[in-house]
Amino acid sequence: MIPLPPWANGPFELLVHAEGHLRAADDFDRRIALISFDNAIEVAITTFLTLHPIQRGNRIYPNADVEKWLENYHSKLEFVGKEVATRKLSWEVEKSHIIWAHEHRNEQYHGGTKGTPEKSVLLLVKKAALWIFSMLFEVTDCEKRLDDAIKATLDPAPPQHDDGYDRAIDHEYGMVEVAEQSFYASEVLFNADYEAYKETGARLCQKPSKSPATGGKE
Numbered sequence: 001m002i003p004l005p006p007w008a009n010g011p012f013e014l015l016v017h018a019e020g021h022l023r024a025a026d027d028f029d030r031r032i033a034l035i036s037f038d039n040a041i042e043v044a045i046t047t048f049l050t051l052h053p054i055q056r057g058n059r060i061y062p063n064a065d066v067e068k069w070l071e072n073y074h075s076k077l078e079f080v081g082k083e084v085a086t087r088k089l090s091w092e093v094e095k096s097h098i099i100w101a102h103e104h105r106n107e108q109y110h111g112g113t114k115g116t117p118e119k120s121v122l123l124l125v126k127k128a129a130l131w132i133f134s135m136l137f138e139v140t141d142c143e144k145r146l147d148d149a150i151k152a153t154l155d156p157a158p159p160q161h162d163d164g165y166d167r168a169i170d171h172e173y174g175m176v177e178v179a180e181q182s183f184y185a186s187e188v189l190f191n192a193d194y195e196a197y198k199e200t201g202a203r204l205c206q207k208p209s210k211s212p213a214t215g216g217k218e
Contacts, residue, residue, distance in 0.1 A: 001145070007055055008137045011047050014040035015129060015142075016149045022126065023150065027116040031108050034117045037125040038105040041098070041132050045069075045076040048136040057138070073102055080132060089135065093128040101125040159194045161186075165201025172204050 004012055018036030021029040049070060053060045061069075069079035077095055084091060104121050134142045166186040173185035189197045 001141070001148075004139065004145075005055070005137065007047060007051055008133075008139065011040060011044040011133055011137075012145070012149075014043055015133060015146055016153070018126070018129070019146050019150055020153065022122055030117050030119075030122060033122055034101070034105050034125060035108055037122070037129040038102055040129040041125075042073060042076060044129070044133045044136055045079060049079065056136075074099070080135075083136070087135075092131040093124065097124055098128045101128065159190070161190060162198075162201055164205050165197065166190075168201055168204035168207075169197070 014036060018033050018040055021036060022033035048056055049061070049066050069075050077098060081091075081095065101121055101124050104117055105125070108117070130142045130146070133139065139145070166184070169186040169189060170184050175182045176185050176188045178188065186197070186201075189200060
């Protein structure tokens with residue numbers, strides 16, 4: 001999978017944050033998910049409009065138009081509408097529906113009643129946020145990228161042995177006796193303290209090797 005361009009990482013992190021709360025699924029998390037997906041829409045548009053043209057496919061917009069589009073949420077959606085027409089695309093989520101979800105988000109911030117958002121609202125604003133992000137930054141397979149990012153936060157990769165570290169540690173320390181059993185020193189250190197294993201392995205790998213003929217003496 002091709003890495004995201006660096007200027008797209010910030011908006012994408014908001015999507016990851018929102019999706020994490022959506023999957024948690026309690027009332028508080030659903031409210032935060034709504035707010036975060038809605039914010040992700042605004043941040044994606046703002047980020048795109050403030051990029052150098054070379055970072056957005058050499059698209060150039062008059063400064064006066066950019067200033068107008070950046071004024072508020074509705075003017076940002078006006079820009080989305082222009083961009084959809086220019087690229088000969090169609091709205092994957094109707095503009096009126098996006099505004100409807102935005103009004104639900106405003107209720108969470110400013111309204112007198114802060115009920116739990118309905119699942120339909122959350123799925124709508126998520127779809128809108130992913131679509132706008134993928135359209136503006138020309139990123140494919142956003143759903144898979146998002147799923148992979150969530151999995152990485154929930155299930156980090158387990159520590160892995162490094163063959164070079166193992167050889168260096170075992171050469172230096174040999175076998176270790178534990179409860180009358182013999183184990184390779186690298187195995188003991190790996191399981192007892194992974195950070196110490198990495199530090200020791202890296203240090204020993206940088207250590208000059210001894211010459212077999214001279215025993216390390218010049």
